[in-house]
Amino acid sequence: MLASTSLISSCENSGNQANPDLSPTGKPTIAAVNYPLAYFAERLSAEFAEVLFDPSPGTDPAYWEPTDNQVSSIQQADLILLNGAGYARWTSSRTIPYEATVITSTSFEDAFIKLQDGIRHTHQRGTASHTHEGVASTTWLDLMQASAQASSTAEALIEQFPEHSDSVSRELESLLTDLGDLDRQMRTTTAALRGADLVVSHPVYQYWTRAYELSAHSLHWEPTQELGASEMSELAATRTEGASARYFIWETQPSQENLDKIKIAGFINIVVNPCGGRPRNGDFLKVMRENISSLNQGIPQGASTGAVEP
Amino acid sequence: MRSSSIVYLSWKALRYRPLRSLLLIGTIALTLYFPRALQEFINRSEEVLSARARSTPLLIGPRGSSIDLTLNALYFTSQELPALRYSSYEALSQKNYGKTIPIYSRFLAGQSPLVGTSLAYFKLRGLTVSTGRTMTRLGDCVIGANLAQNENLQPGDTITSSPENIFDLAGVYPLRMRITGILAPNRTPDDDAIFVDLKSAWIIEGLAHGHEELSRSETLELQRDSKGEFLRANASVIEFNEVTDTNVGDFHFHGDRGNYPLSSVILVPHNQKQRALALAHYGDPVTAEQIVIPAVAVEQLAKTLFATQRLAFTAFTLLGIAALALALMVFLLSFRLREREMLTYSKIGATGRAVACLQGLEVLVIIAAATILAQAGIVLTRSAAQDIFTRLIS
Numbered sequence: 001m002l003a004s005t006s007l008i009s010s011c012e013n014s015g016n017q018a019n020p021d022l023s024p025t026g027k028p029t030i031a032a033v034n035y036p037l038a039y040f041a042e043r044l045s046a047e048f049a050e051v052l053f054d055p056s057p058g059t060d061p062a063y064w065e066p067t068d069n070q071v072s073s074i075q076q077a078d079l080i081l082l083n084g085a086g087y088a089r090w091t092s093s094r095t096i097p098y099e100a101t102v103i104t105s106t107s108f109e110d111a112f113i114k115l116q117d118g119i120r121h122t123h124q125r126g127t128a129s130h131t132h133e134g135v136a137s138t139t140w141l142d143l144m145q146a147s148a149q150a151s152s153t154a155e156a157l158i159e160q161f162p163e164h165s166d167s168v169s170r171e172l173e174s175l176l177t178d179l180g181d182l183d184r185q186m187r188t189t190t191a192a193l194r195g196a197d198l199v200v201s202h203p204v205y206q207y208w209t210r211a212y213e214l215s216a217h218s219l220h221w222e223p224t225q226e227l228g229a230s231e232m233s234e235l236a237a238t239r240t241e242g243a244s245a246r247y248f249i250w251e252t253q254p255s256q257e258n259l260d261k262i263k264i265a266g267f268i269n270i271v272v273n274p275c276g277g278r279p280r281n282g283d284f285l286k287v288m289r290e291n292i293s294s295l296n297q298g299i300p301q302g303a304s305t306g307a308v309e310p
Numbered sequence: 311m312r313s314s315s316i317v318y319l320s321w322k323a324l325r326y327r328p329l330r331s332l333l334l335i336g337t338i339a340l341t342l343y344f345p346r347a348l349q350e351f352i353n354r355s356e357e358v359l360s361a362r363a364r365s366t367p368l369l370i371g372p373r374g375s376s377i378d379l380t381l382n383a384l385y386f387t388s389q390e391l392p393a394l395r396y397s398s399y400e401a402l403s404q405k406n407y408g409k410t411i412p413i414y415s416r417f418l419a420g421q422s423p424l425v426g427t428s429l430a431y432f433k434l435r436g437l438t439v440s441t442g443r444t445m446t447r448l449g450d451c452v453i454g455a456n457l458a459q460n461e462n463l464q465p466g467d468t469i470t471s472s473p474e475n476i477f478d479l480a481g482v483y484p485l486r487m488r489i490t491g492i493l494a495p496n497r498t499p500d501d502d503a504i505f506v507d508l509k510s511a512w513i514i515e516g517l518a519h520g521h522e523e524l525s526r527s528e529t530l531e532l533q534r535d536s537k538g539e540f541l542r543a544n545a546s547v548i549e550f551n552e553v554t555d556t557n558v559g560d561f562h563f564h565g566d567r568g569n570y571p572l573s574s575v576i577l578v579p580h581n582q583k584q585r586a587l588a589l590a591h592y593g594d595p596v597t598a599e600q601i602v603i604p605a606v607a608v609e610q611l612a613k614t615l616f617a618t619q620r621l622a623f624t625a626f627t628l629l630g631i632a633a634l635a636l637a638l639m640v641f642l643l644s645f646r647l648r649e650r651e652m653l654t655y656s657k658i659g660a661t662g663r664a665v666a667c668l669q670g671l672e673v674l675v676i677i678a679a680a681t682i683l684a685q686a687g688i689v690l691t692r693s694a695a696q697d698i699f700t701r702l703i704s
Contacts, residue, residue, distance in 0.1 A: 065559070071446040075429060093558045095445045095507040097429040099409050159406075 025050060028161065031077035033088040034061045034276050036140040037104060039284040040150045041081060044157055044171045048164050052077055057280045062137065065090055079160050081153055085112050087137035102156040104149040105139050112136065113206045138204040138274050142211035143183035143288070150175050182288050187212055189292050192299045197246035199238050199267065204274050205249065216249070223254035227261050235265055247302060270298035316664060319655075320671040323648075330644070331676060337637055338680035339687070341630040345623055346684070347691040352619045354695035356612045362498060363604035365435065368588060370394070370402060371574035373600045380607040383574045385499045385703045386415045386423035393571030398599055400568065407588040408579035414511045415573045418472045419487070422457050424504045426511025432493075434578065435500055441465055442491030448513060448561055449553025451487040451506045455495035465489055468552070469504060471514045485514050486552040499700050512570055513553075513561065520550040520561035577601075645669055 030045060031052040032038035038053035045051065052073060055064045066074065071094045074080060080096055082088070084105035105112075112135040140146035154172040158165045190212040198209070198216040201223065209216045217238040221231065239246070248267035251274060259269050271294045273279075275287040282290075324331045362384050371379040374391040381387040396412075403410045411434060414426035429444060431437075442465030444452055453463060463469065471485045487506065495501050512518050550557050579585035592601030645652075652665050660668075 068443070068446045072443060075444070075446070089559065092509070092563065093553075093561055094447045095429065095450065095509075098412065098508075099403075099428060099430045 028078040029076065030079045030081065030157075031074045032081040033083055033091060034140075035278045036146060036275060036284055037081040037083060037149065037153060038278070040153045040175065041079075041157070043175050044150070044154050044168050045161075045164070046167055046171055048161065048167070049078075049157075053278065055277055057278050059277055061277050062087055062089075064088065066094065071095065079156055081156070083137065083139060083149070084109065085137040085139055086134045087139075102152065104152040104156075105145070107148050107152060108139075108145055111145075112139075113210065115203075136203075136206035138276065139207055141205060141208035141274055143179050143186060144211065145207060147176050147179045147183070150179060178285055182285065182292070185292050186288075186295075189295045189299070190214060192302075193247065193295075196302060197239060197267075198249065199235065199247070200249040201254075202251050204251065204276075205272070208272070223250050223252050223258065225258075227258055232261065232265060235262075235267075239266075247298060268298050268301045270294050316668050316671060319668055320675065323668075323672055324675060327644075330640070334637055334640060334676045335680045335683065337633050338677060339683040341633040341637075342681060342684035343687045345626040345630065346688050348619060348622050348626065350688055350692045351695045351699070352615055354692060355615065355699040358498075358696050358699055359608045359612060360605065363608040366576055366604045367408075367579060368577040368585065369574050369602040369604050370398070370577055370588075370592060370599050371602065373598070376600065376602040376607045377611055379574055379600070379602055380604045380611075381703065382415055383413050383576065384604060385700070386425055386503055387703065389416045389573050391573075394574060394599065395568060396570040396572055397568030399572055399575050402575055402577065405588075405591070406584070407591075408577055408584045411576040411578070412508050412572050413574050413576060414508055414571065416571075417474070417511065417514050419469050419504050420461075420472060422453075422502055422504050423499070424451075424471055424506060424511065424514070426506050426508040428508060431505070431576075434576065435496065435498070437496060437500055438494045439491035440494040442489070445490050445505070445507055445510075447553065447558055448507065448510050448518075449485060449487050449558075450490045450510070451504050452491040452493055453489055453505070454493050454501035454503050456501040457504065458492040463489055463492070465491055484551065485510070488553070497696055497700075499703075502700075508572075509563075510553075512563065515571065517565065517570055518561055518563040520553070520557050641673055 027048060027050045029050050029052050030041045032041055035053065038051050041049070041051045053061075054066065054070050054073075055061045075095065075097060078100060080101045082091055082101060082103045084103040115134050115136060140149060150172065154168050157168045161168075193212075193214050198214055200209075200216045200218050201221040203218040203220065205216055205218070208214070219231075219234060219238075221227070225231075235248075246267045248262045248269055250269065250271045253271055254262075254269070262269050272291045273287050275284055279287050363380070366384060369379060369383050371383070372391045372394050378387075378390040382389050382391070393416075399410065399412050409430060411428055411430045412426070413431070415423055417424040425431075432439075432444070439452060440455070441458075442452070451469065453469070457463065461469075467489045468486045469489060471487065473484055487504070487510065493500065493505075509518065550560065553561060577588055579588060589601060589603075591597065592599055652669075655665055655668070656662070
């Protein structure tokens with residue numbers, strides 16, 4: 001079932017629209033705010049469109065700030081795929097054409113996870129107080145939600161380029177199969193993590209933990225930052241008595257020093273890359289398979305050692 | 311008497327009383343000019359109104375006067391109707407009735423209307439940026455050609471929005487906007503307008519703002535209300551009145567965006583089916599919004615203009631008859647005063663026909679000069695009618 005499209009503006013049927021803005025290669029352009037959406041657009045549009053995704057590998061698209069020239073390029077796109085859930089704040093402070101914009105997570109917006117870490121405040125006496133709270137935005141780590149976003153992308157492509165509806169539908173079927181397989185593998189793999197002490201290095205795994213029935217304590221660490229005494233105390237405070245095993249989830253491969261410190265603290269290191277940005281090697285599916293592989297390698301260590309004491 | 315002599319004597323007679331001649335020419339010219347000029351002005355105005363209305367297929371807005379809604383959307387006149395909610399725009403966008411272009415035309419910068427819209431507006435109106443580039447972020451604007459010329463503005467300059475009420479000292483700060491581009495002239499109200507992203511218009515409205523981080527303890531006071539404790543930023547917290555590359559990320563929106571205001575939405579159906587569906591949906595009196603066909607609303611306005619024209623035309627005709635009668639009387643009195651002169655011409659051998667020709671030529675020269683003057687005025691009026699009408703209606 002195709003997901004409903006944009007909250008702000010649905011993409012209009014351009015069957016009668018001649019002369020869409022074309023890229024230098026003569027193909028229409030689809031802009032995406034993160035790599036998963038860019039990957040879906042690349043898979044679904046196959047050969048007929050160029051996908052514009054400017055953040056370079058290593059850049060987190062959620063915090064990317066485009067230059068004026070980059071915004072101008074995005075404005076020329078025939079379709080702009082937004083993640084929704086407040087992802088990529090630049091989209092609310094930059095001018096992008098409303099009518100070309102599609103929010104791919106609209107179909108499950110009722111299931112967004114609210115974050116309650118804002119400060120309630122007011123600016124002027126007598127005005128209403130408010131909180132800058134938001135929702136978790138790494139929606140695609142629940143691979144079923146990723147499927148819904150892929151479907152929404154396909155629907156938008158079919159509306160914008162009806163002449164390619166057959167190929168888009170065909171590619172969507174293949175993509176949904178791949179994502180469904182990954183979801184099943186992830187579900188099977190993570191089943192062993194239920195009930196374990198799970199600490200994640202960054203607050204980006206909310207949908208992943210919910211989808212696969214996990215419970216995680218979230219920190220705000222970078223993989224390469226130096227872990228001092230305060231960080232290790234913070235980590236120690238997350239320990240649950242009687243846990244069968246303790247796992248520490250990193251966003252990307254951390255430094256060897258950090259791996260060692262976490263191991264000494266009694267946790268098993270696992271890398272689950274959210275893949276928000278374009279990977280240096282491979283594609284979205286490959287990164288997700290690597291995540292499953294990393295979990296498959298790490299989980300047995302916990303099972304064999306039981307609760308590891310430092 | 312030779313023809314050349316008649317011409318010479320007529321010319322001398324007209325030059326002998328220049329004030330009388332000029333007054334007669336002016337009176338007759340104005341008598342001829344006014345009815346025709348009014349007709350030209352009304353005709354041209356109707357053409358201008360119709361052209362802009364035809365390029366705006368459908369308009370959706372709050373219920374009320376369709377003419378007010380149309381003039382606000384097309385000519386950026388003051389917003390007389392209540393605001394349309396952004397959620398209505400979202401609902402319309404999801405109905406697949408065609409391309410939707412939001413318009414929020416409520417604020418001014420000086421005397422120039424400030425229009426919050428999307429980039430699709432420029433495509434609809436065939437507007438191109440002649441200098442600079444289009445807006446790319448909050449606080450950016452592109453301005454019309456006339457405004458740029460009159461105020462000597464260039465890309466890189468700034469322009470500041472005007473507060474709605476100068477006595478509202480606690481109200482929203484005026485927003486200093488960065489001019490990123492100048493539009494090519496298209497001889498419509500767009501030439502005098504300032505265009506911003508809809509979100510920038512909401513900053514001016516006070517629905518979004520940017521301020522320094524509320525992390526310093528000296529900027530905050532702990533307060534309590536029915537929902538518990540909250541922090542109130544004191545007066546030392548600086549709200550930004552200009553969006554810059556540094557603070558653009560600090561601007562944020564408050565409240566439910568569905569309640570944010572718009573003036574109207576231009577709907578451009580891609581086919582007759584979409585148009586019919588939209589008309590049917592919003593034609594239902596149960597819906598909170600109305601749909602207007604601008605061409606029809608303008609036709610109603612034109613009918614009013616025509617009624618006014620008929621009234622003015624009748625008045626000018628009556629005045630014209632009176633003025634011509636006065637001119638005739640001036641001629642007759644003038645001839646009476648010159649009876650001795652005519653008698654002298656007769657005595658020195660001029661025939662009665664030559665004397666009549668002499669007098670007739672004087673009248674003819676005055677009428678010809680007045681006609682040429684009136685026609686020149688009509689041509690000027692015709693060429694300036696579009697600009698005059700645009701300025702009058704805006």
